[in-house]
Amino acid sequence: SAVISQKPSRDICQRGTSLTIQCQVDSQVTMMFWYRQQPGQSLTLIATANQGSEATYESGFVIDKFPISRPNLTFSTLTVSNMSPEDSSIYLCSVEAWADYGYTFGSGTRLTVV
Amino acid sequence: EDKVVQSPLSLVVHEGDTVTLNCSYEVTNFRSLLWYKQEKKAPTFLFMLTSSGIEKKSGRLSSILDKKELSSILNITATQTGDSAIYLCAVVYFTSGTYKYIFGTGTRLKVLA
Numbered sequence: 001s002a003v004i005s006q007k008p009s010r011d012i013c014q015r016g017t018s019l020t021i022q023c024q025v026d027s028q029v030t031m032m033f034w035y036r037q038q039p040g041q042s043l044t045l046i047a048t049a050n051q052g053s054e055a056t057y058e059s060g061f062v063i064d065k066f067p068i069s070r071p072n073l074t075f076s077t078l079t080v081s082n083m084s085p086e087d088s089s090i091y092l093c094s095v096e097a098w099a100d101y102g103y104t105f106g107s108g109t110r111l112t113v114v
Numbered sequence: 115e116d117k118v119v120q121s122p123l124s125l126v127v128h129e130g131d132t133v134t135l136n137c138s139y140e141v142t143n144f145r146s147l148l149w150y151k152q153e154k155k156a157p158t159f160l161f162m163l164t165s166s167g168i169e170k171k172s173g174r175l176s177s178i179l180d181k182k183e184l185s186s187i188l189n190i191t192a193t194q195t196g197d198s199a200i201y202l203c204a205v206v207y208f209t210s211g212t213y214k215y216i217f218g219t220g221t222r223l224k225v226l227a
């Protein structure tokens with residue numbers, strides 16, 4: 001299955017600033033997914049990133065707050081903009097692996113906003 | 115509303131015990147159910163289940179799907195401290211022309227030496 005390199009691994013940011021998270025996949029994939037996991041919660045899909053088109057955002061998430069880039073079939077970025085403490089979460093990128101293996105996840109970014 | 119519910123929310127056992135984790139779901143156009151283990155940040159894949167009654171097994175872990183009961187169980191026998199983690203259940207379903215995933219809130223398992 002695909003191997004995903006995600007960075008940064010963790011960061012502590014000041015409120016009002018922005019952080020860009022990067023994910024690099026070792027193979028070409030059509031769709032990449034960005035998830036958020038707030039403390040004590042499960043994974044919530046933020047958006048689906050297709051190469052060459054606008055990302056598709058889930059209800060409750062907007063492009064101005066979470067702009068996504070997908071310049072090619074192996075790379076994507078998620079930016080968390082104008083951060084507030086409520087944005088403190090683990091952010092995960094993922095790709096759909098082979099049919100029998102569900103998702104493969106990046107190593108995750110633990111974001112703390114102070 | 116589509117949802118996935120896991121139980122128990124948390125569990126503390128001693129090494130050698132056997133545990134059973136539950137996942138129930140309510141979705142339309144069910145495709146598959148997946149189990150993941152989350153130790154730090156990134157969930158790691160355990161099983162994908164699509165057919166009822168067929169047990170999938172990997173070492174001390176096994177899982178089975180019951181489509182009639184809209185549920186699945188994950189069994190861990192002879193637990194070890196390394197099994198301590200959050201176990202997530204996710205259901206894949208088809209809606210609006212695409213497949214979507216819903217994750218449960220997870221079961222937090224702690225295995226004591």
